[in-house]
Amino acid sequence: MDDDTRWFFPRGDLARHDWQTVVDGEVYGWQHTGLRVGELAGTGARLPAVGVERMIVPLCGDVVVEWSDARGGSGTVELAGRSSVFEGPADVVYLGIDTEARLTGEGRVAVAEAPADQVLDVQVLRAADIPVEIRGSGRSTRQVHNFGTPAGLHAQKLIVCEVVTPAENWSSYPAHKHDESIPGVESRLEEIYYFESAVSRGLDAPEQADPFGLFATYSSPAGRIDVNQFVRTGDVALVPFGYHGPAVAAPGYDLYYLNVMAGPDPERAWLITDDPAHGWVRTQWESQAPDPRLPYLPAAAPKGPRR
Secondary structure (H helix, E strand, C coil): CCCCCCCEECCCCCCECCECEEECCCCCCCCCCEEEEEECCCCCEEECCCCEEEEEEEEECCEEEEEEECCCCEEEEEECCCCCCCCCCCCEEEECCCEEEEEEECCEEEEEEEECCCCCCCEEECHHHCCEEEECCHHHCEEEEEEECCCCCCCCCCEEEEEEECCCCEECCCCEECEEEECCCEEECEEEEEEEEEECCCCCCCCCCCCCEEEEEEEECCEEEEEEEEECCCCEEEECCCEEEEEEECCCEEEEEEEEEECCCCCCCCCCEECCCCHHHHHHHHHCCCCCCCCCCCCCCCCCCCC
16 A cells, blocks of 8 residues: 555454454554544453553443552443434543553443553543534534543543534535644644444435545645545544545535544644645635534433443
8 A cells, every 4th residue: 555545444454353443553653642443242341551541432322431540549430322423422431541441331432542651530521511512614514522622621642522524514624734843833643533424314315325425634744645535434544644634424424533633742732724725714604604403412311320
């Protein structure tokens, strides 16, 4: 595979052991972020106590997290999930470095990771308290769940959020980059995109429907990269550098992605630079109304025990 196109992985290409997807330092050229995605069944999944901070994100179904840390602390957190990633945010939990955990449940879970060296406390964020941001306007409207951003989570390196883009809309647009350390202007951050797609809300699609979206990344002065892909549930795009976007939801299909970011900068911040050819598009949003289909939220509050 050419060096500039090897950053896209169709579902299954990153499978390891019992995980459907694993992104970590074993992926060539990858240093600052990690991701695990898998189905929980039977004995569940175990996370070893190592030097990474983590965020547990239920994608479908409830998740029980039993944890113990190097300081002697331990506990159980029951995360109320959702029927799909298109049903609003789920409960999530942050685990600091050197924390061992066992995950059980019947659904699908994502584990976002970043190498770190500061010991921080476990933090639980309930769905009802997670900020739901409607970003952009018109056909650039998307829904962002900011549960792991610097404004909403105390972490050392890890930045996590998820984005829902309804059919025919564009997100991660205008294309932007964060591959240079320019204090107060731009952060240097690796980024993982994990995708899911589904028939759009309210549509009755035939059995052979094949939900998909589109995603692009292209070169910046920091390096050569060229990704132009159809994306479907379980696909992963890695962004080590370069302008990335748009992520486009095809007509008839909604698009979701989980973003995991971290980098070498001493400050944990998400600062971006738009592609100068397209940044002007943001000014057009001022005269457009947000897409009335959003926010996507569940019909009823998630059920399940919490403590």
